[in-house]
Amino acid sequence: MKYHKFPGSDLEVSRLCFGCWGVISDAHWGQRDEDESISAMQAAVDAGVNFFDTAPMYGDGASERLLGRFVRQNGLREQVIIASKIRPNKMRPEDIESECDATLERLQTDYLDLYQTHWTDPNTPLIETWQAMLRLRDLGKVRHIGVCNAGTGDLGDILCLAKPLTNQLPYNLLWRMIEAEIMPLCIQEQIGVLAYSPLMHGILADKYLSADEVPEGRARSRHFSGNRPLARHGEAGCEELTFETLQRIREIASQDQRSMAELALSWVGQQTGVVSVIAGARNAAQVAQNIKYLDAPLADTTRAALKDATESLKLALGDNPDMWDAGSQARFH
Secondary structure, eight states, X not given: OOEEEOTTSSOEEESEEXXXXXXXXXTTTBOOOHHHHHHHHHXXXXXXXXXXXXXXXXXXXXXXXHHHHHHHHTTOTTTOEEEEEEOXXXXXXXXXXXXXXXXXXXXXXXXXXEEEEOSOOTTSOHHHHHHHHHHHHHHTSEEEEEEESOOHHHHHHHHTTOOOSEEEEEOBTTBOGGGTTHHHHHHHHTOEEEEEOTTTTTGGGTOOSSGGGSOGGGSOSTTSOTTSTTOOSOSOOOHHHHHHHHHHHHHHHHHHTSOHHHHHHHHHHTSTTEEEEEEOOSSXXXXXXXXXXXXXXXXXXXXXXXXXXXXXXXXXXXSOOOSSOOGGGOOOO
């Protein structure tokens, strides 16, 4: 397992981060077997993964509770890096400490290694939230603070006060929007990018051959028609172009004698600025697969071919880095 050590910090995280959204049952991921989820987390630890990312929004606290129980029962607190987040409706300064305390209770720990905003709240200036998070750090309840889904405007609002350690962003071969402005700023300011949705909710794992096969919960991104159930962006989408792009990626994978999932994970892990790739797993076998794929670098020619194959989709989706909301509702600023 490879690790990234943040400059000027004692924090060192595995290049694969275990994403804990999918360890619990919900409308997006469907039914999950708790014993399999625990086995997957144990397999990750055994393989050297030390970084686990969760949030109160994942199963209304169920993900935090399961992760906390797993860590406590196995005496792993000093071995693992735990990251969690603030719910968007709890970002007012007066709510921050109680929100953090509730997360700590669910995780059965007295500190977080990384505490992040989940999404910005248009009704709460981000700098006010940031000041409250810095106070949590001073109190010892959190070791480091970061952001998720923060655009250049969001970062500009808080950089004058304190630099976030990380920015957690959606990034994959079908969603390259952060390359335009957000990634360059993160690189410039040495803000580590934590890349989530590297397999685009299984779409880049070659699970679906047409848009009609994608389940409702996973067909709500701006790739799909705004008329899809659960979609809220109101755009026409790019369904035909998305699956044409997938076919191009499939052909490159075949030429490279790899699976599409292997290509997708390896590609994200090799991008400049990405310090850890967040990938979930429903069982131990998927953990082993993710580690294998991330450890298999792509040749420069393959990376160039993938860039060319996905460029037209990137241009069609435009500059908005929000996968689910469009126009004035877009949550990146």
